[in-house]
Amino acid sequence: MEIVQFDNVSRIYVSGDHELRALDRVSFTLDEGKFVVILGPSGAGKSTLLNLLGGLDSPNEGKITVDGRDISKLSDNELADYRASTVGFVFQFYNLIPTLTAYENVNLVSEISANALDAKDMIAKVGLLDHLDNFPSELSGGEQQRISIARALAKNPKILLCDEPTGALDSETGVMVLKLLLDMAKEYGKTIVVVTHNQNIAKMADTVIRVKNGKIRSIEEQSNPLSAEEVEW
Amino acid sequence: MILLVGGLGMRDTMAGFLDLLNNDISTYTTKVSLSENADAEKAKGLATELEGDWESLSGISLDGDTVILDVIHNGKGLYNVVDVNNERISLSDDGVYLCLRLSDRANIGDTVEFSPYGSDKTYTAKVAGYNRSIMTESITMTDSFADKLGIEYTPTAIYTDKLSSEIEKNDIITGRQDQAQLMESFNSFVSIMDTMVLILVLAAVILGIVVLYNLGVMSYVERYREFATLKVLGFRDKSIGKLLISQNLWLTLIGVIMGMPAGVGVLQWLLSALASEYELKLMLGPLTYTVSVLLTFGTSLAVGLAVARKNRKIDMVEALKNAE
Numbered sequence: 001m002e003i004v005q006f007d008n009v010s011r012i013y014v015s016g017d018h019e020l021r022a023l024d025r026v027s028f029t030l031d032e033g034k035f036v037v038i039l040g041p042s043g044a045g046k047s048t049l050l051n052l053l054g055g056l057d058s059p060n061e062g063k064i065t066v067d068g069r070d071i072s073k074l075s076d077n078e079l080a081d082y083r084a085s086t087v088g089f090v091f092q093f094y095n096l097i098p099t100l101t102a103y104e105n106v107n108l109v110s111e112i113s114a115n116a117l118d119a120k121d122m123i124a125k126v127g128l129l130d131h132l133d134n135f136p137s138e139l140s141g142g143e144q145q146r147i148s149i150a151r152a153l154a155k156n157p158k159i160l161l162c163d164e165p166t167g168a169l170d171s172e173t174g175v176m177v178l179k180l181l182l183d184m185a186k187e188y189g190k191t192i193v194v195v196t197h198n199q200n201i202a203k204m205a206d207t208v209i210r211v212k213n214g215k216i217r218s219i220e221e222q223s224n225p226l227s228a229e230e231v232e233w
Numbered sequence: 234m235i236l237l238v239g240g241l242g243m244r245d246t247m248a249g250f251l252d253l254l255n256n257d258i259s260t261y262t263t264k265v266s267l268s269e270n271a272d273a274e275k276a277k278g279l280a281t282e283l284e285g286d287w288e289s290l291s292g293i294s295l296d297g298d299t300v301i302l303d304v305i306h307n308g309k310g311l312y313n314v315v316d317v318n319n320e321r322i323s324l325s326d327d328g329v330y331l332c333l334r335l336s337d338r339a340n341i342g343d344t345v346e347f348s349p350y351g352s353d354k355t356y357t358a359k360v361a362g363y364n365r366s367i368m369t370e371s372i373t374m375t376d377s378f379a380d381k382l383g384i385e386y387t388p389t390a391i392y393t394d395k396l397s398s399e400i401e402k403n404d405i406i407t408g409r410q411d412q413a414q415l416m417e418s419f420n421s422f423v424s425i426m427d428t429m430v431l432i433l434v435l436a437a438v439i440l441g442i443v444v445l446y447n448l449g450v451m452s453y454v455e456r457y458r459e460f461a462t463l464k465v466l467g468f469r470d471k472s473i474g475k476l477l478i479s480q481n482l483w484l485t486l487i488g489v490i491m492g493m494p495a496g497v498g499v500l501q502w503l504l505s506a507l508a509s510e511y512e513l514k515l516m517l518g519p520l521t522y523t524v525s526v527l528l529t530f531g532t533s534l535a536v537g538l539a540v541a542r543k544n545r546k547i548d549m550v551e552a553l554k555n556a557e
Contacts, residue, residue, distance in 0.1 A: 047550075056465060056549045076545075077469050084467025095462045095553055112467045155467070 009062030088152030142173035236437035238496025249516035261392035285393030328361025461552030474541030
């Protein structure tokens with residue numbers, strides 16, 4: 001079942017007389033419950049694509065449908081509600097609130113999500129129950145990313161959007177985080193979209209979308225994706 | 234908060250002082266000043282004729298300092314003496330009253346020695362209490378106690394309820410002053426002070442806005458990434474604004490709780506600095522507290538709203554691009 005549909009979507013940045021097409025008439029669909037990797041070099045437009053799907057930005061042209069709802073013309077408040085209810089984010093640099101503890105960071109989303117899951121349960125799932133009262137500065141990069149995953153899943157979103165989730169981690173921790181991400185998504189039935197330039201992560205995906213110069217180069221379905229442990233780093 | 238409580242409190246204190254002067258100390262209609270060389274019996278006779286109270290002011294030496302000896306006859310209650318709490322004192326005929334500025338010279342029940350200027354006599358008197366002197370640094374006693382000690386004095390002023398026009402000419406009268414005129418001159422002084430207090434209050438509010446806005450913007454810039462994260466998670470601009478404002482208001486509450494006693498302290502310090510001239514009692518009305526608290530919270534809220542408006546311009550994509 002399709003959960004995401006991009007229909008001739010363009011995102012154009014204008015600076016003076018100069019016009020940059022970060023995304024140029026992009027069309028694709030994503031199925032629910034799949035692990036999708038968007039692959040491409042820096043400046044290809046993959047983060048722009050993720051930002052549009054996440055409701056952080058709006059397209060200049062085209063239509064984006066998520067879970068049957070057109071999000072391309074939503075107001076700021078409607079986009080905020082969309083972000084609160086439908087998508088969860090995992091960033092390269094974690095983006096935890098430095099003045100809140102691990103528990104408070106995860107529990108924060110209960111204020112905006114009607115279907116939020118229990119924060120403590122989610123932290124237990126990512127194996128950091130002993131670090132409930134630790135501030136982000138007291139956690140390692142891998143631990144911060146696990147808290148970030150717990151926060152994203154605690155909102156109980158339909159789609160998990162991950163922007164270079166292992167980009168700031170060493171390979172060993174990266175494997176652990178990816179495995180956790182996949183296991184959690186499978187357990188909770190989430191669609192995961194990972195943006196990366198790391199070819200190895202693509203070997204784990206059900207669907208690989210290759211982006212270059214703002215255009216989709218290829219969409220490849222993989223019938224036998226590798227597990228995180230099988231991928232060579 | 235400190236400036237507001239201090240400024241408005243000074244106004245309350247002065248208003249309270251005038252109220253004390255008008256309603257508790259000076260309830261006469263006319264003050265009649267008498268010649269220094271007037272015959273004492275003649276002066277007392279005139280006071281009886283005018284159905285008034287009288288006082289005699291003269292210089293004395295107390296421990297080498299020059300102070301005023303105030304001998305009072307106030308059976309009619311037209312000119313009164315008040316204590317530290319601004320309550321009227323029914324003067325005792327068994328001792329003297331030291332003004333508050335002299336209260337550190339002797340305890341109640343102790344004795345003080347003083348010598349009138351132009352006389353080689355020294356008198357010893359028990360301290361019966363302390364009084365709030367509205368003008369001069371003084372020792373006060375009743376005429377009966379002065380007579381008992383054998384002090385020579387001549388009334389220098391009579392306080393009467395008769396109108397100035399009803400008082401016939403007399404060679405010992407050197408001047409007449411309506412109490413209303415006296416209060417009028419005080420009131421014009423207070424209205425000047427009101428203007429100064431208004432300027433102080435405006436300055437306090439402007440200072441508050443400038444300082445709080447700058448601190449707010451600095452804090453906002455520091456927390457920009459944090460707010461961007463909240464926005465990405467799905468918090469609306471309004472919710473983030475509420476968060477920012479509520480944090481400001483909590484800090485303001487702490488500021489009010491600390492600023493209120495600090496303002497009273499500053500006022501107390503100001504009054505103690507003025508104590509060599511005036512024995513003012515610190516007075517703060519509920520309106521002063523209310524206006525100070527409301528202005529402080531109002532300023533904080535207005536600044537919070539101005540800073541919170543910036544939330545709308547947060548660029549989530551840019552803010553979250555880089556590591557901290």
